[in-house]
Amino acid sequence: MDTFDTLTSEKELFSPSKEIIKNSYIEDYDKLYQYSINENEKFWDETARQLDWFKHYDKVLDYNPPFAKWFTGGKINIVHNALDRHIHTFRKNKLAIIWEGEDGKERTYTYFALYRQVNKFANVLKSFGVKKGDRVTIYLPNIPEIAICMLACAKIGAIHSVVYAGFSVDALKDRILDAKSKILITSDGAYRGGKIIELKKIADEAIKKAPVVQTVIVVKRTEHGVSMDSSRDFYYDELMKLPIASSYCKTEETDAEDPLFILYTSGTTGQPKGILHVHGGYAVGTYISSKYVFDIKDSDTYWCAADPGWITGHSYIIYGPLLNGATSLMVEGAPFYPYPDRWWKIIEKHGVNIFYTSPTAVRGAMRYGEAWPNRHNLSSLRILGSVGEPINPEVWKWYYKHIGKEHCPIMDTWWQTESGAFLITPVPTMPLKPGSCGKPFLGIDADIFDENGNSCESEKGGYLVIKKPWPSMMRTIYNDDKRYEETYFSKFGKNIYLAGDTAKRDIDGYFYVMGRIDDVIKVSGYRLGTAEIESAIITHAAVAESAAIGKPHELKGNSIKAFVVLKPGIEKSDSLMEDIRNNVGTHLGPIAKPDEIEFVDSLPKTRSGKIMRRVLKAREMGISEGDLSTIEED
Ligand code: WT7
Helix, strand or coil, X not given: CHHHHHCCCCCCCECCCHHHXXXXXXXXXXXXXXXXXXXXXXXHHHHHCCCCCCECCCEEEEEECCEEEEEECCECCHHHHHCHHHHHCHHHHCEEEEEECCCCCEEEEEHHHHHHHHHHHHHHXXXXXXXXXXXXXXXXXXXXXXXXXXXXXXXXXXXXXXXCCCCCHHHHHHHHHHHCCCEEEEECCEEECCEEECHHHHHHHHHHHCCCCCEEEEECCCCCCCCCCCCCEEXXXXXXXXXXCCCCCCCCCCECCCEEEEEEECCCCCCCEEEEEEHHHHHHHHHHXXXXXXXXXXCCEEEECCCCCCHHHHHHHHHHHHHCCCEEEEECCCCCCCCCCHHHHHHHHHCCCEEEECHHHHHHHHHHCCHHHHCCCCCCCCEEEECXXXXXXXXXXXXXXXXXXXXXXXEECECCHHHCCCCEECCCCCCECCCCCCEECCCCXXXXXXXXXXXXXXXXXXXXXXXXXXXXXXXXXXCCHHXXXXXXXXXXXXXXXXXXXXXXXXXXXXXXXXXXXXXXXXXXXXXXXXXXXXXXXXXXXXXXXXXXXXXXXXXXXXEEEEEEEECCCCCCCHHHHHHHHHHHHHHCCHHHCCCEEEEXXXXXXXXXXXXXXXXXXXXXXXXXXXXXXXXXXX
C-alpha cells in the first residue's frame, strides 16, 4: 500500500462563523463523540427516542456478528414519522416538497397534501393486491410522484426498489428479476437536457425479459403519447381518481426490523447487490444525521440536488428531511440546462438555505466560471454539502468562495448505499480542511487498518473500516447473506465492516478518503461495477472479451476506458467503436458508455482466469505494474 503515503494533507483550516456556531445543534463535537462511542447503545437509544414508536423496543442492539438488529421488539413506521405525525402540528400546512421541472413547471405539496396523496396511492397499491413484504419497482424521474410512491409503499409495509431513471433495459430487467416485483411504476418519459428519455419504452423492453411484472402504473410527465397494454398498464392519474383511492389508509405498524427498501449498487463481480434497509434503524440514522449535519431548522429551505433514484436521494431528499419536518426542494433535469446558471437561479428563487450536491456538479459549474453564480443573490445559503467522491481541495475552495461566499461551511459527507446515512462528515461547528470529509459521525466507530488489521498511524493510508454496527446500516444483501458476509465482513473478521475505500487520517484526526479498493469505478459520483460495464460491452455481437478501468478525469472524477478483444475475423473500425459505445448506453445507461475504447488482441489474466484490471490501469497510467507473478497473457 505504499502508493498511499504520497498524499499530503491540506494545512489550511476554515473555522465556522459565530452565526453558524450559535445556530448549531452540536456545540462540542469531541465531547459528544466520545460519549457516543463509550456509551454507544445508550447514545443510540436516546436518539431513537426522538422518533415516535407504536410500541417501544425491548432491546437497543441484538448483535450476532456480522448481523445486527436494532430496536428489536419495537414497532415503528418511517412514514408515520416522516408524514403522519407532522399533520397534527404546525407543520400541517408547511411545505414538505417544492418541485421544479426542467420545463419550468412548479408544484408544491404541504405536509397535509403529501399525506393525502400518499394515503391515496397506498390504497391504489392495496387494490392491486400489494401487501406487506411485497416488492414494488419504481422507475421514475425526479418528480414528486417518486416520493409519493416510495412513501406509499413504506406506509403499507411493502418494499420499494427504486431504479434510477438513467439506467436502461438490462439494468432495469436485472433489478426487477432479483426483487421479483409484480408491480412496476414508471412514467411515459423523463426530461433531461431538453430531451425526452423514453422510460415507458425501456420498461416495456425490460418486462419482456422479466415477465414477473403483472401490473405497470404509468405517471404522465411528458405526455408525448406512449403505447399502453390494456391488460397490464394503468395511468397513475386515472387510478388516483377512482373511489378505491380514498384519502385515508392506515399506516402499517411495522417491526423496527421490517424491510423498508432495496437499492441496488454495483459490486466487484456479478449482479448488482440488493442493499436492504429497514424501517427502524434507517429512520433513526437519516433523521439524526440530517438534523446534526445540516442543522435543519423549520424556517429552512433545503435542497439536495441528487436524484431520488440513488441513496443520496432516498436518505437526503426524502426520508431525512421529511423526518425532520423540513421543506425539501426537488429539481428535475440537467444542472446546467438551458443555461449554466439554472441552479443559482433556483437558489435565489426559493431562498435555499442548505444546498447539497456532488464534486462532479461543482466541477461542472467551475468550468462555466463564477460569472454565472455571481449574477444571482445567493445570500440565503447557510450550509453547503458535498457527496459521492473525494472533493479536490481546489474545487472545495471554489465552492466555498463562489457559492458559499466564504461564510458557509461545506459538509463533505462520506457514506455509502450500504451505510444508509453519513458515516464520516464534519458538523457545522467543526473547523474544516478542504479535501477532508472531517471526522466520524456520532456513534460511528471508524478506523483505518493496515493489511494486518492494525490501526494505521496518522498520515498512513489503509483500509477504511467501521468497528461497531450502527442503526442505519444495511441488514443484508437481498436474498444473499453469504455475499453480505463475504463482501463486507471477511477481510478483518465478522466484527469489522470493510467499506471498500482506502483512506488516511491526519494528525488532528481528520479523515481523507482516497478511493475504492475494488473494481468499482466512480463516474460523476455514480458507482459502476467493471463487471456490469463489461457485460454490457460483450452483448455486442462483434466483441469476444473486454475489461474496463477508470482513469482520472477532470470533470467526472473518473472516465471509463474499455479494452476490447474482437471476435476472430472482425475488422477494427471507428464506426464499430461508436457502435459498441452506443450499445452500452442502450443496455446499461448513457452514464456507463466508455469514454475510450482500445481494441487489443488479448487481456492480461491471472492463472485462474481473472482479468487483471490493475495491470491495465498501471500501464495506462504509466506506473509500475506491481506484482505480476500470477499473470498469464495469452
Ligand atoms: C462510495 C459509495 C453515499 C452517497 C453517494 C454514493 C464514495 C461517497 C464520498 C465523500 C469521498 C466518497 C466512496 C464510497 N464517496 N461520498 N464525501 N468523499 N468519497 O453512494 O454509490 O454507494 O458510493 O462513494 O468511495 O464508498 P454509493
